[in-house]
Amino acid sequence: MIRANKVVALILLILATSLVCFEIILVDYGFDLVDEGWHYSKFTYPDEVKASVLKDHLYSGILFKALNYDLPKFRLFNIGIMILSSLILSIGCIKLIEIKSHNIENKKFFFIVIYSTIIIFQMPSIWCERSLAYNQLSSNLSQICLGLFLISYLNSKNSSLLYFLTGSMVSFLFLLRPPSGVSISIILIILFLLLDRNLNKFIFFIKFSIIGFFTFLFFTFHLLKLPTNI
């Protein structure tokens, strides 16, 4: 049975890898004149964006400039971030499964199944938006927030640092897509209460998350400069 499990896990890994490879091969094909074009214009001239509460032009503008305004490389970076955020979420998900749980016989292959399926389910979003604009960033940050939270929940040694990072990422999400920022905050609190009703642990979580949240806001509004000013 274990051998059959391994075969299925490998099929899923090959499927996920193939999908990612196809998308990487096609990074220099096609161009959307509407949304994508608007995003690239914003990222090329971020200091001209004056009518938006969203801050994606700021971060993606810095990245786009760092990549020397190379459009295929920018699309490639988007795929890279998706893979990385899916990895963080997968680690968190494995931690969540392990809570009060039965022993997983072959953890490595079980992780492959979770990670591969998460990537596969995220692939249609790359068809919807190929640039690293607010929707993709929000998608990736939601995964990172939840993954970091679940890792920190079960990591007693460095939980303060991980809660701090979770708070920072929630703050980042607030700046990029405020409705998603509100949603993820509520989701994290509900999830915490479902997992643990320990008041001291909850206060500890809230305290470090809030510090992380405001640290990131301070970093964005006081330290970060528009790419054209760097």
Place this chain on the structure above:
Amino acid sequence: MGMMFEKDLYNCHSLKTFYRYFMEIYVNFKFAIGFNKFVLITTFLFSIFLPNRFRIITIFSLIITLWKFYSIGDLNGGHGSLEQYIWRFYFSVIPVILIPIGIAFAKKVLNLETSELKRCIAISFLFLLMPIFLAFGTHAPLTFNMNFYACFFLFGILFFLIKTCSNISNNISLFLLALLLSIGPSFASINGRFNKNFYSLNSLSSSPLNECVNEIDLENSRIYVSNNLKNVLIKLKLIFSEINLSNTKYCLNFDAPGWTFLLGLPPHPIQPWTLFSKGNFTLKNLDSDSFHRSTIILRKGGKSLIQIQNIYPEFENSHRLHGEVEVTYDDIIHHSIQVYAPRNESKSN
């Protein structure tokens, strides 16, 4: 200024937005159950008589569900499928999994401490609902934006299975279910990329991959686009080469902002989709000097020209039509793109 823009939109967020979101979820869920009713009834009957075989029943039900939704094109990828219909398949998976496991619990084939079961169900449903909550706030169809958070939906299903079915994490059935669930989005991604058009609301850039064979050079890179798009870009570049751009400020582009990027021109600072704005937000918030020093790309016969004339009645005096490009598909003229430039910025002047 961002919130002012929001207030000025025709589709400004209000209770109507929540109603729209609810209706989108409701109709898709209703279809997911209604279309799959025979599979669900059969699953129910088999589960009643063979509660011990809930894993096999779930796998077979999922295979038939997958086939049914594939046969009506919900998993084909591309426009339509990934904007909405793929979620009908995702939603249909919920009852397919809940029925056999629910009956197995009712018949005491599966046992779990009540408090633990409640917690697992609550966490699973929180994950299942995450795509809806996280996609909130969009002006686009909710199901389109839910694609960005689809992995949470998947994990909700897997978590429910792992926690409720004892030792399923070491069982082949969980691995097979994960594989079956992955077939839908995998096929949608591959087919959507290779056999369907690229995502775009502009028909000129919404072309299939096999038509993207023409290379265009950007500032530091090159991309492949369709013949139609390249031809229009070349003609637009030619028109702009006749304009003295040194004194112009922005390129106002109300219908397809991508041209501004491809031409390497600075975009205007407000929002490109002025037509969504009931009060001409873009034009009202652009100072007169910037407007008079900007080039304009317009779709001929579109509403943007009327909106410009409403705010700047002297528009015809301040700007001159510099050129017009016909957009053709199969040698039939689809529409024309007009380029206006400030009267004193023509190289010939």
